[in-house]
Amino acid sequence: MQKRSAKKDDTGSAATKKACMGTACDSKTSKPAAARVEEEDTTNVFSHDLDTLQCDICFMPFESQIYMCKNGHAACGNCCVRLQRKCPSCNESTGDIWCRAMEKILAGMTRPCKFKKHGCKHILSFSEIRTHEEETCRYAPYPCPFDGCAYTVTRLRDHMLECGHGPFFELDSLGPLCVLLYPDGDESVFLLLNGGDVPTGRSLSVVRLYPRPDEEYGAGAVPQQYTMLVEGDVPAGSLSLTFGTVQFVRCLKGHKRREFLFLPDARWGSSRTVTVNVTVYP
Ligand SMILES: [Zn+2]
Ligand SMILES: [Zn+2]
Ligand SMILES: [Zn+2]
Ligand SMILES: [Zn+2]
Numbered sequence: 001m002q003k004r005s006a007k008k009d010d011t012g013s014a015a016t017k018k019a020c021m022g023t024a025c026d027s028k029t030s031k032p033a034a035a036r037v038e039e040e041d042t043t044n045v046f047s048h049d050l051d052t053l054q055c056d057i058c059f060m061p062f063e064s065q066i067y068m069c070k071n072g073h074a075a076c077g078n079c080c081v082r083l084q085r086k087c088p089s090c091n092e093s094t095g096d097i098w099c100r101a102m103e104k105i106l107a108g109m110t111r112p113c114k115f116k117k118h119g120c121k122h123i124l125s126f127s128e129i130r131t132h133e134e135e136t137c138r139y140a141p142y143p144c145p146f147d148g149c150a151y152t153v154t155r156l157r158d159h160m161l162e163c164g165h166g167p168f169f170e171l172d173s174l175g176p177l178c179v180l181l182y183p184d185g186d187e188s189v190f191l192l193l194n195g196g197d198v199p200t201g202r203s204l205s206v207v208r209l210y211p212r213p214d215e216e217y218g219a220g221a222v223p224q225q226y227t228m229l230v231e232g233d234v235p236a237g238s239l240s241l242t243f244g245t246v247q248f249v250r251c252l253k254g255h256k257r258r259e260f261l262f263l264p265d266a267r268w269g270s271s272r273t274v275t276v277n278v279t280v281y282p
Contacts, residue, residue: 053106053126055079057088058256063127066102069094074102103127115139134250135212142210145177145191145252156189156210157181173202173265173272180206180278187211190246192228192276195260201267203260204228206278207247223247228261229277233269246280 054061055076065077069087073094080095087094106126113120113132118139124132133140142156146165153159160166166179171194180190189210195203206226213223224246231238241261249255268274 057083060254060256061126061130062102062106063130066099066106067095068097068099070097074099113137113139115141134254135248138212140250143251145179145209147176157187160189169277170273170275171204173268173274178276182280188280190278190280191252192278193252193257195257198260198262201262201264203257204230204241204263204276205247205257205260206244206280207249207252207255207257209249209252212250213248225281227279227281230261230263230267230274231277232267232274233271234267236267239263239267 050061055078056073057075057079060076060078062074062076066074067077067080068074069090069092071087071090071092073087073089075083075087075094083094085093085095109126110123111129113122113124115133115137118141120137120139122132122137141152141154144151144153144156144159144163144165146163149163149165151159151163160179160181167181168178169180171178171192173194176194178192178194180192182188182190187210188208190206190208193205193207195205197203206228208224225243226246227243228241229238230240239261244259244261247255247258263274
């Protein structure tokens with residue numbers, strides 16, 4: 001019994017790096033005893049690099065529909081729409097050929113939720129893993145978004161206040177983020193992200209880390225909207241983004257922004273800081 005549970009755990013942790021597909025051998029055989037024993041001990045295990053199970057274009061794990069061009073370059077449904085059904089590798093049209101076999105393989109690959117030890121009982125197929133563990137699992141704790149802070153907590157706002165992580169509304173041009181906390185009993189933790197992924201400037205966006213939308217509003221929650229007003233010490237006036245959508249992310253790693261306010265280098269002025277006013281609706 002002891003040995004059995006230890007082996008099960010090993011398989012579980014290996015699954016976070018490699019995905020395995022196993023088929024137990026048929027033990028109902030009429031072969032001689034020696035051959036039968038050998039077959040009973042054999043399991044067909046295929047190990048697979050998880051990178052090959054993600055979209056080559058957006059690098060996200062394949063989730064729902066998978067397509068390919070006539071040259072076999074795979075693309076997720078989102079990328080087909082985003083790139084107007086043109087394969088970026090060969091310029092052929094994509095989105096007409098459906099990779100049903102690949103979808104079937106992914107649907108058959110399952111493992112328990114990684115928050116099993118916190119109480120989650122979900123068994124997830126490959127295509128459900130990212131959304132469940134990153135966004136909807138009710139047992140998932142929240143990692144602190146600050147580099148060098150190793151805390152993973154269930155009450156993120158309390159941690160932010162206790163550790164003096166925020167709130168701050170003044171942003172340094174090279175600071176990766178600001179924590180936005182609002183008073184009046186609002187338990188949410190918003191982050192103002194300062195991205196260096198655009199040339200000749202910075203990209204500002206707002207996400208909500210805590211709590212999960214369904215915890216606060218129930219299933220089918222409508223995403224919140226925000227406006228952003230940026231003021232620096234340059235005389236050119238303020239810069240604003242009117243109504244962006246607050247994306248919910250539990251963990252910043254791998255987060256991809258859908259929209260941002262572009263703030264050119266010149267707008268940061270001599271102090272290299274700006275004051276950002278973010279208003280969240282509702
Ligand atoms: Zn994609
Ligand atoms: Zn192609
Ligand atoms: Zn879970
Ligand atoms: Zn922290």
